[in-house]
Amino acid sequence: MSDVAIHHDPKPGEHGWTQTGVSNEKLGMWVFLGSECLLFGGLISTYMLYKGTALKGPKPHDLYDIPFTSVSSFVLLMSSMTMVLALSAIQRGDHQRCRVWLATTALLGATFISGQVYEFTSFVKEGMGYTTNTAASSFYTLTGFHGVHVSLGIVMLMSLFMMSVRGRLPQEKSEVVEIVGLYWHFVDVVWILIFTVVYLIP
């Protein structure tokens, strides 16, 4: 029974009715994510354009620590699983478990960000600053933008956690968790692209 979420579409005049037949908030998030594809597409393309053009200083590819970044990628991937488990829990009305999964997701996201801060710090110590060369600038801009997205996601997750603790996140408002979840999963799929295109492809 818990495997199936029954959804009743509201009728005209009822609360929640929309002309498209889908939630405006959810549709808004999907439109936003569609536009984000263009933002990250631009940043990834810029990196691809400049990655081989460094005239001085080390290139990002000379400094990558693939085992370390692989663990970070795994952590972010697993945070997507905990996020969807949080949604599943609130849809069942299991608020305690929802809070546990939301906190776990935020913790995994914070672990990823900590890894990124460590990576940036070690790169700067190795002599690759933001303005050392164009390859470094495009690398920091791309991964930095992604990091900012993850950080915003953590803020949203902690807000949901606090709302749940205060009893302001009832089962009927599970769509809020779903919308934040969509953002979180998008951040994860963007990292899937970055990990392959930036780190693994020489």
Added chain:
Amino acid sequence: MATETEHAEPTEAVAHSADHAHAHPSDSQYVLIAVVLAFITGAEVLTYYVDFFKDHFPILLLTLIPMMIIKFAIVAAFFMHLRFDNKLFRRVFITGIVLATIVYMIVLNIFHVFKHS
């Protein structure tokens, strides 16, 4: 009259919900999907350590790109529920992806990025 309405509503609601029921994966299925994703990530990382791929760049690309697309599709389809949700969401998201891909492929091609690599 009131009794008729009370009887009619649940029947209508059940028929309505049967039409619009969205079967999402169970928690154990989500964990299984995550295991598959972790396995593919492991395979991706493995290519970094295998010398064969260092000498054969086109084969490396043909190995990594499909794995990346599969991972992307799995997360979008199951974790983001695109497989189960309204088709409108899928269209909006795919439009963004296709538009970005076309625009930036043209840009990269103009700057001869693919020729260099």
